[in-house]
Amino acid sequence: MKIRKINLEESEIPESWYNIIADMPNKPLPPLHPATLEPIGPDSLAPLFPEALIKQEVTTDKWVSIPDEVRHMYTIWRPTPLYRAYGLEKVLDTPAKIYYKYEGSSPSGSHKPNTAIPQAYYNKQEGIKRITTETGAGQWGSALSFACQHFGIACEVYMVRLSFNDKPYRKIMMNTWGADVYPSPSERTAAGRKILEMDPESPGSLGIAISEAVEMAVSREDTKYALGSVLNHVKLHQTIIGLEAIKQLEKAGSDMPDIVIAPFGGGSNFAGLAFPFLRLNLEQGRNIRCIASEPASCPKLTRGVFRYDFGDTAGMTPLLPMYTLGHDFIPAPIHAGGLRYHGAGVIVSQLLKDRLIEARAHDNIEIFEAGVMFARSEGIIPAPEANHGIATAIQEAKKCREEGVSKTILFNLCGHGNFDMKAYDDYFAGKIKQHELSQYEIETSISKLETPLIPT
Amino acid sequence: MKIRKINLEESEIPESWYNIIADMPNKPLPPLHPATLEPIGPDSLAPLFPEALIKQEVTTDKWVSIPDEVRHMYTIWRPTPLYRAYGLEKVLDTPAKIYYKYEGSSPSGSHKPNTAIPQAYYNKQEGIKRITTETGAGQWGSALSFACQHFGIACEVYMVRLSFNDKPYRKIMMNTWGADVYPSPSERTAAGRKILEMDPESPGSLGIAISEAVEMAVSREDTKYALGSVLNHVKLHQTIIGLEAIKQLEKAGSDMPDIVIAPFGGGSNFAGLAFPFLRLNLEQGRNIRCIASEPASCPKLTRGVFRYDFGDTAGMTPLLPMYTLGHDFIPAPIHAGGLRYHGAGVIVSQLLKDRLIEARAHDNIEIFEAGVMFARSEGIIPAPEANHGIATAIQEAKKCREEGVSKTILFNLCGHGNFDMKAYDDYFAGKIKQHELSQYEIETSISKLETPLIPT
Structure with a gap:
């Protein structure tokens, strides 16, 4: 019988989180005080x-190092399974090997x-x-x-x-x-x-x-x-996902993936799966492509600008160097999913600037098509956020079919859709429309920014 | 670090289901044709x-034997984890060891x-x-x-x-x-x-x-x-739960449980966990207590009558020998949970008649108290059905505390409550009332039956 889930023992939960900053060729620029525009130190976060x-x-x-008490709490749902997507591979008729890390088994479902x-x-x-x-x-x-x-x-x-x-x-x-x-x-x-x-x-x-x-x-x-x-500390904690996935691929005797994909909101989902694989690129000169999948309705990575901006709307946070659509960008109320934040975290922004990662946007209808295809071939009904990663994986798997090459694709199935049934209902009822975010809208939002530019 | 979840490999998924009929001292009585009252054969089910x-x-x-294709489909979510309920034990301050088998990790959540x-x-x-x-x-x-x-x-x-x-x-x-x-x-x-x-x-x-x-x-x-x-065939398939649980307890080096508990609706939930343990009683003379937990609002095991009855309201099914509240019993619309069926399956009914198993009823408020205590100590928010088993387990664990004895208790956490949030909301809002089902109501429903009695 073919193995579907690659599991780890609780004792194999990683003992440390991985901090990619140590390996980045260009470190992120410092946060600035909004009034003085001087770099601020950690004290201001106190x-x-x-x-x-x-x-x-x-x-x-x-x-x-991960504290023992945290590791013990992790055992409520971790290690999470790494699935081989036999059902999805079959329906796509692709020579690609598709894996997904399933993070929906936590009590809150993501x-x-x-x-x-x-x-x-x-x-x-x-x-x-x-x-x-x-x-x-x-x-x-x-x-x-x-x-x-x-x-x-x-x-x-x-x-x-x-x-x-x-x-x-x-x-x-x-x-x-x-x-x-x-x-x-x-x-x-x-x-x-x-x-x-x-x-x-x-x-x-x-x-x-x-x-x-x-x-x-x-x-x-x-x-x-x-x-x-x-x-950064949020991204740090999430690296448990990718660290486990690497152990699991090794356990399965699989090569490291050619392509690693994760949904992108503020960056922790993507960082969690991708950073430990980027480490292999940075340390060992590997060439694993890491793709962040974002909604076309909130496309800060693919259509935003890289400059200093506030993390919040009211301008209470320090200024952060990031890809942003402008801090008062309010995405259209298409569906109440995540991934609707106006900016990207500083580490991911720097990595994208340095072309160490890629980004791709998917429209609303495409992601529900992907989610329904996944639910019907793999069983699990994904959260709309997760559907963005699935959409990218499907694109890449189809490309493999067209080109007749067998790549290994890994994506983060970051959560189940049990609380998102209304969005699926809207999709089935034809109420979810493709939302075209015009260049004018994006430029208008960004042009309001009075925050510092980043010298190129 | 203490192990919380006892897992099995996919290859350890049992290769056969267990049929308790083979071991029952008194076999279930045959189904009867409703018109002729003669025993009917399998043909009538065609x-x-x-x-x-x-x-x-x-x-x-x-x-x-379980077909290979079924076992491969089972791997989407099986083997399911067996949890040691450290959090619940702590909040109950009990010397009991509490385990639960978590069946909520399936795509549909039960x-x-x-x-x-x-x-x-x-x-x-x-x-x-x-x-x-x-x-x-x-x-x-x-x-x-x-x-x-x-x-x-x-x-x-x-x-x-x-x-x-x-x-x-x-x-x-x-x-x-x-x-x-x-x-x-x-x-x-x-x-x-x-x-x-x-x-x-x-x-x-x-x-x-x-x-x-x-x-x-x-x-x-x-x-x-x-x-x-x-x-019977439904109960048969569900025995995968208990068969896995026995392997897991052995793997953990644990004794077999003193008490096995599962929610009771029609019987498959209970049969699934309990029958493989009852086998140990019947084969090896062990004395594992198996308790079926039912709602006080639909108490066929604790307050019903053992006689022939229809499986449906309109009287289209064969007559089945079972504990029943009468086939046109309609439970009060207290909350839209499961476990609201008027009768019990024939195998479980015969086992209860022969005192090989026990039954216990819990009222509506008690089961939500149990569910919230579980969610807050173990993380997972249980389905209201599952709360019945938890309520029994809590009673038994408290008894252990009072008596100062350490028993091993195992229950079936048959599903998560992600789709039952409205019931929890009603509970928090005080809208869930204790429902007293009067003896008169039960007798009225049962007295309408014109179906054959079972000679004692």
């Missing part, structure tokens, strides 16, 4: 994050707990009583609620209003783990009230929700803030 | 099921695909083009949709109307796998129209939905019917 996470944010150590657990752990270590955060599709808010519950920390989630309305089950999931959830923009914060004054019907955005969560963290002594993507 | 499944329904062979896959497989082998079925909470309908999709068989699901309205995401899940879903009672069948004439607002019941699915199967040449519980 109101937001516990010390241990700030250290991880700026460390240049190549390996960061890869997000990989960083939620250590973030809650380090906050607990430093005596923090409450964590605020934002969530878009709900994946991150769920993951942090689950993690905070375990460590006995209160959790306060600002959920993009469009998702809050479309995905009541995500909210209840967070409540079940004891979190408080507010639709964003809310009346609870100055940032939220300001948006609501301008547009009482605002569907919200991740940028707005971040502003609210940050405001509620800095205004209370016992409270810190947590971010589910973008930042 | 309009409903393919030959291979009818053979499995009546076989007395102890082991039934143990149901264990039988959906072989049922679709055998239908395919015999050239069947379409399968009809009923579903209550949606678990079974989802599982069969997934299985039929794989084998290229059309799937037609009659979904209890209360659930159809309360759980739109379950319907979309079935659509995603290509199935057609109708709320039951429907206008499509004579059985449905008859119910709607009497009560246009009927919330439906499993019994009614079975009548509709059976009617739509027997009226078309290329169509068969599939049942998700109750019948």
